[in-house]
Amino acid sequence: MATPRTSRTILPGFGLSLGFTLAYLGLIVLIPLSAAFLRTAGMSWHDFVEAVDSPRVVAAYRLTFGASLAAGLVNMVFGLVVAWVLVRYSFPGKKIIDALVDLPFALPTAVAGIALTSLYAPNGWVGRWLAPLGFKVAFTWTGVFVALTFIGLPFVVRTLQPVLQELEPEIEEAASTLGANRLQTVIRIILPELAPSLLTGFALAFARALGEYGSVVFISGNMPMKTEIVPLLIITKLEQYDYRGATAIAVVMLVASFVLLLLINLLQKWSRRYQAI
């Protein structure tokens, strides 16, 4: 007698593809990451706390997470506007603007960093107009934030574009026949429909900003306690042959990022609770 099957599926290859997925993720993601954990496991708890709890490290964490969060949020808002314009309207040069959105993906981040720095330095094109107003961008928190916003934009735009394209015009028409004005339609109908992909875009931009190194090191000035980001701190430690210190900082960063991304995923799941399974 054949073994009873609890459920039959016509989609073959579940075992094979799941096995491959796990092996692949293990090889590419998990093993390198666990190496970091293993290295820190060699440290005593006291050393570990000391490595990650020094004021300089805490300031770097604060800067990286704070600026990444701010950049992600700003990208969420303006990425939505860019995606909206690219999907909803047609105008000359649209294709070029559409291609421009991808540039931060393609540009070596160091190039972006140098370009931004020369623009925003007190004697740069933009910086010279901001300096008399008492507004400094390069070599401050704001500079870090600007660089992180730059590299995060495509994530939000590219996540939203297909969703906006799929949005039925009828639901907006329905709202208008029911007496809703434009603002009410946007807030009550369009934004809730976009929420899951907005969150995805935000999560991607945020995660990218957390790990960003190349563009930030130029514009931030890398002053300890002020404009030093975590990835830079890790490099600094490595250059001093303090491998354990570097991995300890990395582990905290990893765990924090993982928890944050998990939270965003849960939020996203909640935001699509109305979808059929």
Place this chain on the structure above:
Amino acid sequence: MSIEAHGIRKKFGSYTALDGVDLNVPQGKLVALLGPSGSGKTTLLRIIAGLEFPDAGSGRVLFHGEDVTDLPAGKRKVGFVFQHYALFKHMSVFENVAFGLRVRNRAARPSDASIAERVHRLLELVQLDNLAGRYPSQLSGGERQRVALARALAVEPRVLLLDEPFGALDARVRKDLRRWLRRFHDEIQLTTIFVTHDQEEALEIADEVVIMNKAHVEQVGTPQQVYDRPASPFVYQFLGNVNVLKVPALEGAGRRGLGPEGPDPEGQIYVRPHDIELTAHDAGSSGISAIVRHIHAAGPQARLLVEQVHSREHVEVEISRSELTNLGLRVNDLVRLRLRQAHSFDEDYAI
């Protein structure tokens, strides 16, 4: 609330969707806009709703004599139901129906309690009160369409406009839902226009049918009027099956009822399959001689395809099953055709 439209023109680029269309829908009637796709019927409905606007300088839309041509959709107080429901996916059934009340400005907005009461009353009306907490994705097509209807009615519209309301449903649900719509309309007595390309649907439930073709209105009338007295060859062919016969084919027989002079000898006449009488082909009989080519006897009526002996033209004939049995017909039998009723559009010659 009566609805009038006068001289509506609408172009999309170089494509003319409506070319000077007039429409008059009396208070409390259920009217069908019927036509093939591309005939302009949906555009006309959307212009009445305020979702599209007629081309500059052409046409007016009047609700009960009041000019609403320049009012946007939200100000016209119309209930609009979309073919694909257009429900708000992230809202429960209850919230979908309540939406129109919740977006009112503070002065006109009912209290939460009276919104709840009204929504439940509407959901009862469309027999969905037990599903108030569900999301649209958890409903069947027919249920979604009824939610869309309840949502449209929540704002107490002056007119109800339905764009192919049953188009996305399967045949069985369609039939049930359209009868339900008729009863529903009799209950609420709201002036209603619905767009459809399904002539059976239009003829079955509408008080009046407006038949559209190529940006024009072809004919307006009760279902019986348009079916029995089509105003144009298009209407004849669009409503039900019809045989188009060349007049010479009638030579020698079957001219009964064609009048003293008869139609243009080069012209065509239109005959419905059930308006043709079949008799056995024997010495005393008269009529067009034809050979039975195919018998399709599944269903309440038997449909026969016969070939005229002289012209070799094929004619579709519909007779009752019992008549078929009485005649004892088989494929390749000779029969005679007689036309009970036929129609010619040559020189406005109606038979």
